[in-house]
Amino acid sequence: MSAPVRNATLPGDPPGGRPAVAVWSVGVAVYFVAVIFRTSLGVAGLDAADRFHINASALSTFSILQLLVYAGMQIPVGLLVDRLGTKKVLSIGAVLFTVGQLGFAFSPSYGTALASRALLGCGDAMTFISVLRLGTRWFPARRGPLVAQLAGLVGMAGNLVSTLVLARLLHGIGWTPAFAGSALAGAVVLVLTLLFLKDHPEGQEPEPSPHQGAAYVRRQIAAAWREPGTRLGLWVHFTTQFPAMVFLLLWGLPFLVEAQGLSRATAGELLTLVVLSNMVIGLVYGQVIARHHGARLPLALGTVGATTLLWAVTLAYPGEHAPMWLLVVLCAVLGACGPASMIGFDFARPANPPERQGTASGITNMGGFVASMTTLLAIGVLLDATGDDYTVAFSAVFVLQAVGISQILRLRGRAARRERERLVASRVETVHVPA
Secondary structure, X not given: OEEEOOOOOOOOOXXXXXXXXXXXXXXHHHHHHHHHHHHHHHHOHHHHHHHHOOOHHHHHHHHHHHHHHHHHHHHHHHHHHHHHOHXXXXXXXXXXXXXXXXXXXXXXXXXXXXXXXXXXHHHHHOHHHHHXXXXXXXXXXXXXXXXXXXXXXXXXXXXXXXXXHHHHHHHHHOHHHHHHHHHHHXXXXXXXXXXXXXXXXXXXXXXXXXXXXXXXXXXXXXXXXXXXXXXXXXXXXXXHHHHHHHHHHHHHHHHHHHHOOOOHHHHHHHHHHHHHHHHHHHHHHHHXXXXXXXXXXXXXXXXHHHHHHHHHHHHOOOOOOOOHHHHHHHHHHHOOHHHHXXXXXXXXXXXXXXXXXHHHHXXXXXXXXHHHHHHHHHHHHHHHHHOOOXXXXXXXXXXXXXXXXXXXXXHHXXXXXXXXXXXXXXXXXXXXXXX
């Protein structure tokens, strides 16, 4: 007789361990630097307006362009990761975002600065999907949720570096030395990637897949999209990520200062609270999902519900300004949006085989950035149309959340059935040993 081994890994499941942590850390370091560069404009907005002699609309174009490039690159990057491997794509990404940061440091005009941010966005877009792919190649599947949340946590740490370190450098040594000096970090992680990063453990090479130009691209995208888990992952990412992204990237500071009457210093502390909350909640969500896979959807929908409730209470508060305790709670809850968006990848990952993970992650990752870009534009248009009525403008958040929730509820049953079918099929191959 034979008995199934408890907690046995599937055939071909990566072993993890210290070698996996070492290689994954190199990939995450690239993502960490990319996030520093991505968020550097957030602490340099006023300086950029003065340097390039631009108004608020032109300044907001930096953020919108960056999101547009990032979202548009996700599927192409996913295909590149599946075809070329993680090391090559991360190396290209590091070159692009480093050149973009250097270009931004020395840009003499608004046009060249805009082009530099677009180049930076291209490089940045190549990092996160590559890191997710690296995690699936080096760690057992059961570690996937925690590894993904840890990657997101490192990204938020990069946001903190922008806020706490780069801001001081900018006001201490000036624009060009601060941005050019920070670009050195990009050169360092590029060297580390070239020297130490490996796509997969020894003996874990993926099956070679034929690449036949446009036909291959169409097959990869179509196969990933047919999986309900991929589409559910996209809509979870869409619905959960954008409230905090919009708040941190552009409209949080104006809302807190102009609508709530706070000082810039106090508003900055609240934005930092969003980042710190994100880091703490990311660890909690990762541990919970790793132990209880069924908690994915309740956590995602619970985060959306809490965000909706806090925004509604804040915007509808009867006084002239919401009380500080309510703004603190709002920012703490917004910190859950990033970790909740990572749950989208936990639906897409088990729905696709290893050779399609990059493409599926790219599709999923588009969701939140498309929602963020749409909301950034909608809030700006509504503020102009209503004479800076933030209550009306921020109501756009509820519209996109309603759209996302309707799609999540529509797809959840099909995705769950398909995942159960895959699980049953995989158990047939589970390793057996003599009893």
